Amino acid sequence: MLATIDxxxxxxxxxxxxxxxxxxxxxxxxNKLLDKMNELSxxxxxxxxxxxxxxxxxxxxxxxxxxxETAHLNIKLLSKEISKLLITVRKSDxxxxxxxxxxxxxxxxxxxxxxxxxxxxxxxxxxxTEMQNIIFKTVGKNN
Amino acid sequence: MDVYCTTRFITEIVKLSKNNSYxxxxxxxxxxxxxxxxxxxxxxxxxxxxxxxxxxLHKYRIKNSLTNKGKSSSYRCxxxxxxxxxxxxxxxxxxxxxSDGIENLSKEEYKTIAxxxxxxKNNNTLxxxxxxNKIINI
Numbered sequence: 489m490l491a492t493i494d495x496x497x498x499x500x501x502x503x504x505x506x507x508x509x510x511x512x513x514x515x516x517x518x519n520k521l522l523d524k525m526n527e528l529s530x531x532x533x534x535x536x537x538x539x540x541x542x543x544x545x546x547x548x549x550x551x552x553x554x555x556x557e558t559a560h561l562n563i564k565l566l567s568k569e570i571s572k573l574l575i576t577v578r579k580s581d582x583x584x585x586x587x588x589x590x591x592x593x594x595x596x597x598x599x600x601x602x603x604x605x606x607x608x609x610x611x612x613x614x615x616x617t618e619m620q621n622i623i624f625k626t627v628g629k630n631n
Numbered sequence: 632m633d634v635y636c637t638t639r640f641i642t643e644i645v646k647l648s649k650n651n652s653y654x655x656x657x658x659x660x661x662x663x664x665x666x667x668x669x670x671x672x673x674x675x676x677x678x679x680x681x682x683x684x685x686x687x688l689h690k691y692r693i694k695n696s697l698t699n700k701g702k703s704s705s706y707r708c709x710x711x712x713x714x715x716x717x718x719x720x721x722x723x724x725x726x727x728x729x730s731d732g733i734e735n736l737s738k739e740e741y742k743t744i745a746x747x748x749x750x751x752k753n754n755n756t757l758x759x760x761x762x763x764n765k766i767i768n769i
Contacts, residue, residue: 554677595700610677618742626745
């Protein structure tokens with residue numbers, strides 16, 4: 489007759505065997521998921537690189553950006569698309585690699601949005617009568 | 632080149648410099664300005680330039696030397712540049728990110744800052760910023 493402790497060990501072993509079978513089915517799924525997450529992380533790194541190059545080019549040629557009639561509209565569209573993508577990616581941000589790059593892209597995308605807003609703000613201020621009076625008051629005494 | 636500050640700018644920069652995340656802000660502003668000419672500042676990050684090129688309103692992006700983040704997370708400094716008189720007037724400064732971070736200013740806020748700069752200049756209430764010694768002469 490088996491001792492009570494042996495029975496308990498036996499029960500635990502059987503339960504473990506069952507769990508092991510379940511775990512084997514998950515192992516494959518987890519590996520596939522990790523592969524997908526690595527792919528996502530790689531894609532986001534590439535996107536980050538594209539945005540960095542774009543902001544660098546914009547800063548180097550701000551004058552052309554300001555003169556162009558379409559540049560700010562195109563950047564606004566691009567930034568909107570990036571925002572949409574980030575909303576989808578946010579669900580995966582528990583994965584460390586994705587989480588880091590997600591934060592970096594978000595910051596750079598906000599910067600792109602700011603460049604567009606600044607250009608529009610400049611046009612608004614330029615067309616504002618009160619602002620023109622302020623400019624006159626500021627330079628008036630010098631000239 | 633002379634650099635002057637409004638009362639608002641002084642209040643903001645003093646407040647920021649008491650925060651551990653921003654306590655090198657005065658150094659950062661001076662380092663940003665020290666090796667630049669008025670002409671260079673006149674064409675950098677301008678929001679608005681008047682027709683005869685005697686006035687420009689700017690939002691300079693000044694890096695916080697305490698963080699590794701780029702310009703996108705840097706301080707924003709709203710200033711007026713008067714190239715013909717070799718004068719820069721700093722009107723407001725705020726961090727973009729962090730505990731005191733501010734998103735964006737409205738048109739009315741820009742106008743208020745520009746108005747304060749005009750009043751400060753005309754009433755002689757502006758304070759000089761010694762960018763070499765990194766001191767505001769209050």
